[in-house]
Amino acid sequence: MLELKNYRTQVHNDWCPGCGDFGIVNAVQMTLLEMQLEPHRIAVFSGIGCSGKTPHFVNAYGFHTLHGRVLPIATGAKLANPSLTVIAVGGDGDGLGIGAGHFVNTGRRNLDFTYVMHDNGVYGLTKGQASPTLPKGLKTKSMPAPSIVEAVNPIAMAVASGYTFVARSYALDVRHLKQTLRAAIEHRGSAFVDVLQTCPTYNDINTKEWYAGDDLPSKAPRLYKMEETGYNGIVADPNVREEVSSKKGTALLKSFEWGDKIPIGVFFKMEVATFEDQLAQRMPALKEKPFVEHEIYNRDITPLLNELT
Amino acid sequence: MIGGPQGSGINSVAENFAKACVRGGLHVFANIEYHSNIKGEHSYYRLRIESREPRSHVDWVDLLVALDKETMFGDLNKAHPTHRGHRHEVSPGGGIVYDSSFKLSPESFGRDDIKLFPVPYMDLLIDALKEFGKDRELSKYQVMVNTIALGASLGLVDYDFDMAAESIKEGFTGRKAALGDLNVRAARRGYDYAKKTFGEDAFPIRLRKQPLGSKRMMVRGVQSIAIAKLKAGCGFQTYYPITPATDESEYLESHQQDYNLIVVQAEDEISAINMATGAAHAGLRSSTSTSGPGFSLMAEGLGWAGITEAPGPVIILWQRAGPATGLPTRTEQADLRFALHAAHGEFPRIIVAPGDVVECFYDTFDAFNYAERYQVPVIVLADKFMASTFKDVPLFNTDGMKVDRGDLLQESDLAKNPDYRRYRWTDLGISPRAIPGQKGGIFWTTGDEHDEYGHITEAAEIRVKMMNKRMRKIELASQVIPDSKKATLHGPRSAPTTLIGWGSTKGAILDGMEDLKADGIETNFLQIRYVNPFPTTYVQQILSMAKRKVAVENNYSAQMAGLIRERTGIAVDNKVVKFDGRPFSQNEVYEGIKDVLRNGVGEVTVSHA
Numbered sequence: 029m030l031e032l033k034n035y036r037t038q039v040h041n042d043w044c045p046g047c048g049d050f051g052i053v054n055a056v057q058m059t060l061l062e063m064q065l066e067p068h069r070i071a072v073f074s075g076i077g078c079s080g081k082t083p084h085f086v087n088a089y090g091f092h093t094l095h096g097r098v099l100p101i102a103t104g105a106k107l108a109n110p111s112l113t114v115i116a117v118g119g120d121g122d123g124l125g126i127g128a129g130h131f132v133n134t135g136r137r138n139l140d141f142t143y144v145m146h147d148n149g150v151y152g153l154t155k156g157q158a159s160p161t162l163p164k165g166l167k168t169k170s171m172p173a174p175s176i177v178e179a180v181n182p183i184a185m186a187v188a189s190g191y192t193f194v195a196r197s198y199a200l201d202v203r204h205l206k207q208t209l210r211a212a213i214e215h216r217g218s219a220f221v222d223v224l225q226t227c228p229t230y231n232d233i234n235t236k237e238w239y240a241g242d243d244l245p246s247k248a249p250r251l252y253k254m255e256e257t258g259y260n261g262i263v264a265d266p267n268v269r270e271e272v273s274s275k276k277g278t279a280l281l282k283s284f285e286w287g288d289k290i291p292i293g294v295f296f297k298m299e300v301a302t303f304e305d306q307l308a309q310r311m312p313a314l315k316e317k318p319f320v321e322h323e324i325y326n327r328d329i330t331p332l333l334n335e336l337t
Numbered sequence: 338m339i340g341g342p343q344g345s346g347i348n349s350v351a352e353n354f355a356k357a358c359v360r361g362g363l364h365v366f367a368n369i370e371y372h373s374n375i376k377g378e379h380s381y382y383r384l385r386i387e388s389r390e391p392r393s394h395v396d397w398v399d400l401l402v403a404l405d406k407e408t409m410f411g412d413l414n415k416a417h418p419t420h421r422g423h424r425h426e427v428s429p430g431g432g433i434v435y436d437s438s439f440k441l442s443p444e445s446f447g448r449d450d451i452k453l454f455p456v457p458y459m460d461l462l463i464d465a466l467k468e469f470g471k472d473r474e475l476s477k478y479q480v481m482v483n484t485i486a487l488g489a490s491l492g493l494v495d496y497d498f499d500m501a502a503e504s505i506k507e508g509f510t511g512r513k514a515a516l517g518d519l520n521v522r523a524a525r526r527g528y529d530y531a532k533k534t535f536g537e538d539a540f541p542i543r544l545r546k547q548p549l550g551s552k553r554m555m556v557r558g559v560q561s562i563a564i565a566k567l568k569a570g571c572g573f574q575t576y577y578p579i580t581p582a583t584d585e586s587e588y589l590e591s592h593q594q595d596y597n598l599i600v601v602q603a604e605d606e607i608s609a610i611n612m613a614t615g616a617a618h619a620g621l622r623s624s625t626s627t628s629g630p631g632f633s634l635m636a637e638g639l640g641w642a643g644i645t646e647a648p649g650p651v652i653i654l655w656q657r658a659g660p661a662t663g664l665p666t667r668t669e670q671a672d673l674r675f676a677l678h679a680a681h682g683e684f685p686r687i688i689v690a691p692g693d694v695v696e697c698f699y700d701t702f703d704a705f706n707y708a709e710r711y712q713v714p715v716i717v718l719a720d721k722f723m724a725s726t727f728k729d730v731p732l733f734n735t736d737g738m739k740v741d742r743g744d745l746l747q748e749s750d751l752a753k754n755p756d757y758r759r760y761r762w763t764d765l766g767i768s769p770r771a772i773p774g775q776k777g778g779i780f781w782t783t784g785d786e787h788d789e790y791g792h793i794t795e796a797a798e799i800r801v802k803m804m805n806k807r808m809r810k811i812e813l814a815s816q817v818i819p820d821s822k823k824a825t826l827h828g829p830r831s832a833p834t835t836l837i838g839w840g841s842t843k844g845a846i847l848d849g850m851e852d853l854k855a856d857g858i859e860t861n862f863l864q865i866r867y868v869n870p871f872p873t874t875y876v877q878q879i880l881s882m883a884k885r886k887v888a889v890e891n892n893y894s895a896q897m898a899g900l901i902r903e904r905t906g907i908a909v910d911n912k913v914v915k916f917d918g919r920p921f922s923q924n925e926v927y928e929g930i931k932d933v934l935r936n937g938v939g940e941v942t943v944s945h946a
Contacts, residue, residue, distance in 0.1 A: 039792050071619075071773045076784075084781055084792050089773035091618065092783035092793070093611070094641050100608040101641075104615025104623065107599055108573060109774055112619075133604035313597045320620040320772065324597055325570035325740040332564050332592065333732045336554035 034067055035060050039084045046236075048199035048225030049078055052146060053085050055205040056115065060088070063210060065113055073102040075118035075127065077153045079146035082117045096127030099134040099143065106141050109320045110304045113213060114141040121151045124160040124180045135189030135218055137303040142212045142219040143191075145182060146199075148227040149234055156230030163286075169232045183283035186220040187276050187296050193219035194261075194279065194296040198251055199226065200236060204292065211294065217302050224251070224290070244288055254282065254293040263298035272298060339486065340381035340423060341404025343374055346483040349508060350402070351382035352555075352727065354487060357501040358386050359555055359729040362547030366391040366844070367727040370919065373580065373665040379407050381423065388547055390729075392693065392844030393923040396945045397428040399542055400493065402486050403435040409446070427451045432540050434489050434531075436482070454535055456489045458482040461530055465523040469515075484520045488527025493540040498528055500546070554732055558723035558841075559585040561694045562653055564733070565701035566624055567596050570740050571651070573616040573623035574600045575609040580665050581724040582626045582655040606631035610638035610650065614714075617642070617649035618782065620745075620772030622705050626653040628721075629672050630662065636679040642714040643684030645782045646760065646807065648743065648770060649708035649715070651701070656720040658918040667918025668722035670840050670891040673900065676716045677868060683804070685811035687711065688868035690718040692843030694726055696866070698733050703822070709743040711810045712767060718868065720891070722920035723841040744769040751777030758789040762802065766809030815870030823872035826879055828861030834934065835883035837909060838890065839865040839897050842921050846889055849926025856927075858934060865897060877905045887911040887933055891921060910939075917944040 035057040043049045060070060070088035074080045076095035083090030089112075093101045102116040123131045123145050134143070149162040156170035160180040167174035186194045193215040197208040205223065212219035226236050241249045254261075259282065263275050279296040301309075308314040313322060339347045339354075348369065355365040366385045372378035383398075385391045401423050403409045411422035427433060429450040435441070437455035446453065462485050466472040484505070491501050502521045509517030531539070556564075563585045566574065576586040590600040599616075603609040609625045616623040627635065632654050642650065656672045658664035676688050687707050691700040697719060704715040746769050751757055759780030761768045768789075771778025781791035786803060788794045828850060838846050843864055850860050863879050865872070880886055880901070886909040888898035895912040902908050913929030915921055925943040932938040 037792075066776075068776045068779055069774060073615075081793070084783070087779060089779055090781035090783075090791070091615070092781065092785065094637060094784055097607065097611045097638065097641070100603065100611035101615035101618075103601075103608075104573065104575070104612035104617075105619035105773065106615075107601065107612075108616035108619035108621035108623070109772075112774055129604050130608055133608070307599060311594055311597050311599075319572040319597060319599065320774075322572070322597060324572050324622075325742070327567055327570065327596055329564055329568050329733070329735065331595070332567065333554055336556050336560065337552060337732070 030061060030064055030066070032057060032061050035087050037085055037087050041085060043078055043081070044229045046226070046228040047078065048148060048227065049082070049146060051199035051202055051205065052079070052117070052144065052223055052225065053082050055202045055209055056082070056144070057086060058202070059206050059209040059213065062206065063213065069111070070113045070115065071105055073098050073105070073114065073116040075122035077119040077122055077151065079117050079119045079122070096122050096125070096130065098122065099127065099130040102141060103134060103137070103139055106139055107304070109318045110140065111318050115144065115213070116141060117144045117146065119151070119159070120145055120147045120149065120161040120182065121159040124182060124185065131185065132189045135186060135191040135220070138190060138192055138217045138300065140216050140218070140302045140304055142209070142221065144209070144221045144223060146225050147182060147222050148225040148231055150227050150230045152227050152230055166233055169230055181283055182222045183295050184280050187279045187283070190218070191220040192217035192298045192300060193294070195220070195294045196222040196224065196292045198224045198239065198292055200239070201251070204253070208294070215297065216299055250288060250290045251292050252289060254291040254295070259291070259293065261294050261296040266298045266300045338381055338383050338398045338400070338423060339402040339404070340379065340408030341483070342377045342407070343371060343380045344376035345404045346480050347380060347382050347404065350483045350487040351384055353501060353504040353508065354491070355384055355727060356504040356555055357496065358544065359553055360504070361497060361500050362549045363388060363544065364390040365555065365729050366394060368394060368722065368920070369725045371666050379412065379420065381408065386544060391848065393848045393921070395924050396426060396922045398423060398426045399428055399431045400490055400540065401427050401431070401433045402490050403433060404483060404486060406439055409433060409435060424448070430541055432493065434486055434493065452540065454489065454493060454531065454539070456485065456527060456530060458485045461485045461526040462523055465519065465526045468522055469519050471519070481520060481523050484523040485527040488524035489531040491524070492528040492531030493535065494542055494544040495537070496544040497546055498525065552732055553729045555727060555729050556694050557725065557727050558694050558697055558719060560588055561697035562701045562717065562719065563588040565698045567592065567598065568735060568738065569702045569705035570622050571624050571705060572598055572621040573613060574598060575603050575612045575625045576627065577603050577606045577609050577631055579628045579631050581657060581721040582628045582631070582653065584724065585626045585653065606634040607638060610635040610652065611641070613650035614638060614642045614647045617647045617708070618645070618773070622709070623649050624651040624653065626655065628655045628657050629659045632672065632675070632679065639686070639714055640680035640682055640684065641784045643680065643686060643807070644682070644784055646712040646768070647714065648712045649705070651704045651708055651715045651717065653701070653717045653719060655724050656718065658916070664918035666721065668720045668841070668891060668920050669916060669918060670720055670842070671893065671896065671916070673718065673839070673868060673896040676718055677900070683808070685711070685713050685807055686869060687713055687715040687811070687814060688718060689715070690840040690866060690868055692840060692864055692866065694723070694728050695730050695733070697723065700866070702738055706741040707814065707818070709745070710741055711814050712743065712770065713810060718840055720841050726841070743767070746771050746775070746778065748775050748777060751775060759791045760787060760789045760803070762789060762806060765813050766806045767813070811870055818867065818870060820872050820875040823867035823870070824875050825864045825866065826861055827864060829859065830861065830882070832859045832861040833884045834858070834860040834930070835880065835886050836860055836862045836930065837865070837886060837888045837897065837901065838862065839868070842889055842891055845921040845923050845926045848923035849930065852923065852927040853930055856931070858930070860930065868900070871900070871904050873904045876901060877907065880905065880907045885910050887913060887930060889913045889921070889926060889929065891915050911941070913941045913943060915943045919945070
């Protein structure tokens with residue numbers, strides 16, 4: 029029986045006190061524990077920024093990559109060894125700014141992995157500039173002037189790009205986050221989890237209190253669980269095109285709900301053939317075991333040479 | 338030479354002709370020039386066919402086969418003309434095969450020293466189609482005039498028709514087999530027409546079969562490298578479509594089912610290199626292939642592979658004329674310095690520049706071994722000329738080629754050592770590597786500076802140690818990779834003039850040297866194959882004996898000459914450079930060196946536009 033300590037390292041954590049990242053890394057570790065996944069069968073990938081340090085705190089194969097490039101590197105490793113549980117984490121700037129092209133195209137591939145976005149509206153490590161998810165017109169603490177560009181909607185982007193599991197959770201609701209992460213990891217296909225997160229140092233707008241609705245007349249929390257209001261984003265039959273497009277449409281519509289009420293939970297889910305499945309269709313050897321375990325180092329090239337004679 | 342608009346099928350004509358010749362014991366050196374265009378622009382395929390092996394092309398044409406007028410007269414009638422055709426390149430006594438329906442008067446060629454062979458392409462094609470009852474579908478088959486032209490040229494040089502027929506048929510298998518017969522008939526119509534109309538002795542050059550020596554194949558540079566990858570156990574190839582690199586990836590993808598290789602078309606080259614590095618870290622031999630614009634995007638990822646000591650990837654850099662889009666379908670050797678310095682910071686990398694299609698095979702195979710042995714990215718520098726070079730060579734001999742996976746740990750090794758450190762300090766700088774999924778091998782890796790475990794550190798002392806550790810690996814590679822692989826001196830050691838080159842200019846230099854020799858000019862040729870680790874001592878040794886040193890490079894600034902000076906302190910005396918986007922020909926090497934030696938020109942620029 030694996031314990032929580034089996035998923036933790038002793039590496040000094042230098043995130044700011046109260047950072048939402050703590051909630052995310054804790055939830056990741058607790059999810060892996062709950063699933064009893066062996067640490068050496070897991071690989072955690074990250075981009076650059078505060079969230080980029082995540083792999084160093086998780087006892088699993090850890091890849092701290094480049095700014096915006098977490099998805100290509102995770103993709104390469106996963107394809108080399110599809111038997112690994114691959115979790116990628118990255119900030120909203122990492123994934124939707126500098127890495128936006130990779131965000132879109134990774135979704136199209138439907139690789140079996142999980143991508144967790146630390147979404148706090150700011151570039152924290154470079155001291156609080158606006159990130160792609162900061163709504164237009166807002167000015168956080170260290171910005172010289174309010175943002176004059178539209179925010180990107182990560183959920184809508186993910187649905188449009190082809191991720192087959194798209195959900196949102198909240199860094200400070202570890203229970204919900206854990207449950208969402210587990211569903212994401214268990215999903216066969218590309219799973220995207222947008223994790224709303226506070227940045228206590230630089231985002232003085234979307235604070236813990238703001239999420240709790242303290243500023244609202246009703247004092248009601250802004251976040252609510254979609255499933256509890258009857259929302260169902262799960263595609264029952266992916267072969268029925270009408271159902272797929274209607275569920276995607278509903279998810280897109282839902283994803284634009286923002287303000288006094290913010291939905292969390294699963295926006296969209298559909299199980300279809302993964303990228304690995306399709307490769308295995310072409311190369312049946314991949315069904316037996318990943319290529320990394322195959323003896324491919326003594327190939328006979330004679331037929332290729334004869335083709336050229 | 339056969340020329341025509343892109344899409345007119347000059348490739349199949351040239352390649353079938355070449356194949357037929359090689360099967361008849363002749364030797365062929367072929368290469369293609371084309372525009373960045375899908376259909377319509379002028380392209381041409383040069384075939385040099387000889388009884389002894391040619392290693393380069395020349396700038397004259399004995400028999401020009403024209404599928405359009407532009408091939409002969411250029412595009413001078415256009416608003417922005419680019420070339421004057423190939424009519425003037427035909428050697429005295431040479432000939433031109435063209436469509437008689439162009440109704441060209443002999444005077445319009447402006448020369449009386451060449452033979453003209455007008456052939457009614459379309460009429461002959463219609464005759465061939467009639468035999469198969471397809472003459473009503475002429476529009477569908479009209480591209481086949483290329484085969485008529487092929488047949489006519491075979492007739493003029495009086496080559497064995499059956500050999501050609503065999504090559505033509507092979508291009509059409511399965512459901513398309515009937516089309517093969519149709520094409521053979523079309524070729525025959527052209528062949529017979531030429532013989533009957535122009536007479537048996539119309540053209541002075543005859544191609545005769547020679548007894549076959551050992552078995553030979555026709556290989557393109559892209560194929561040499563792709564086949565080397567398969568031989569080396571590459572399991573993962575990424576690419577983003579780019580000329581001239583993509584053919585290599587497409588070749589691999591078309592053989593993936595037989596060889597179990599994943600080929601991923603990435604969203605850009607940033608992704609391509611990073612996917613490949615991810616796969617390398619995960620334990621699969623991996624590679625990516627690109628050209629200059631793509632490699633520019635790869636710079637960042639290259640640095641990550643370097644600092645994380647990834648066991649690869651192997652990056653094939655098919656250089657083309659830059660900067661930016663430059664001349665996208667033309668050749669150049671101008672990325673030597675870029676390959677050497679791409680990405681910020683300092684980290685070890687291995688760079689090899691094969692000189693011909695055979696070296697492409699062996700060097701690429703080694704590249705995978707070195708990537709894993711030294712845990713570094715390896716760059717293979719090739720170019721568009723090499724990519725499209727189509728040449729007969731002996732079948733690759735794979736005896737003794739062994740995959741060396743370097744210090745790769747097994748789970749049993751890891752079980753003995755509970756405190757595994759991916760970046761453990763070692764005397765040689767190489768840390769034994771585990772791969773994800775192995776029990777006991779958990780490691781962290783980061784593009785930040787890191788400690789032995791792969792955790793981030795900013796400690797000055799560790800930084801110094803880690804930098805030394807990484808850089809030591811290239812020193813080790815420098816000692817282990819023999820000089821015989823890193824550089825070669827061709828020709829007599831005592832020659833008074835030493836030509837210096839690297840990469841795809843090898844063939845033109847070797848052939849050019851023979852012309853020089855015939856002219857009483859003795860030279861030798863120092864071919865640099867490893868750009869990094871650089872064969873400093875060897876180069877120093879050779880060049881300190883050389884009386885005159887001339888760099889021959891397919892770039893503007895003679896980048897290798899600069900590198901030699903940097904590494905050895907030795908300055909070359911002269912430069913012969915070419916940067917018009919076209920490869921050096923044999924005669925250009927000859928003319929360039931003669932300009933230097935006989936005419937005292939210090940820096941020569943050659944171009945045969």
